[in-house]
Amino acid sequence: MSEVERPIEDLRSSKGELGSFAGADMSTGLIWGIKRSFLAYLSRMPDLKSSVSGGASVAPELGLYHFPLASSDAYDYGTGQGTLKFQGDLRFSGHFGFLFVMLVDPWVTFDDGLATLSFHDVEADPELADDSARRPMLGLGYPGYVDAHGIRDWQLIPTSLRTEAVSVFNEVYPPGELFEPLHMRVTL
Template sequence: MGISAPAQEPWANEQATRPGLSWGVKSSFTRYIDTMPDGRRGAGHGATEAGDGVYFFELEDASGFDPSSPEGIVKYRGDLRYKGHQGMLFVMIVDPWIEFRDTGAVLTAVDAERWPNKEHRIELATLAPGAPAAGRLPRGWALMDARLTPAGVEVFNGVYGVGERLEPVGFCAHLKSGG
């Protein structure tokens, strides 16, 4: 696996033609994993690497989302894992969902501490509009700024603090015909 710079446009690939979630997690963390002699990262079960450390998660269900409000939950599916240091470092992000609440949007994921139980979720990051777009977003796609939550700090074993900026989250809940 080669080392590459983070993508400037996580939606600039063939996945942009279908609904999903595109996310580079944290580029400095990905670079760190890639430089380790035993560092590995991979995706599966609905997640694929889109290039340059960005991952694409397939849309699972957007029926609980009202884009006119916006309120509700947009569910994506996929499994992303990072490991290294002879197994001492292990980060797993499974089935990210964007939950739009009256208090703001959050990115949640399956609680890895309770794996393989997928019923319990944690708040991984807070999301807010305003992430800078490096280019024009495809129709139907939005980009949100992502900041680590207290539970997200635990996912990364306390290496990053609460509020630490993650890579922007690009997402699409549906594509209109012709878009």
């Protein structure tokens, strides 16, 4: 099995090693814990299947996922506006086929004081061929950042579920539901 196709470590176990992202380059990228209660729910499923691919990696003992930076070409470092594109594919299935969550290629867009995390809209484009097919998923508390040592760093960005993404989680969480904070790092 190739590195790209390797399954996520069993979420029900703890390796005890802090923050191992399977050798991923952590100098840039997006780190996100999704939602702790959701991951806890998944860990109790006897038929849970999950995968991480496309450059994404996981530290299962922390419940954190890393998506590497794919491009900052559409982001203006001077104004802090535009889109940061990350890459990776994260999938969860279970509940005897009734649960399927697929999160592909997250982008963070900053636009006039608003920030949004979107993913590829797999319902609109199941072949993943149209890069513009996006689904806004989370509204982000407009984060401040620190520029140091050639890196722009955002930490503990508050997140909340947007109306457009309620169906991604089978309508379990209402619009505005708090999800885990994000951490992003990009090269200046």
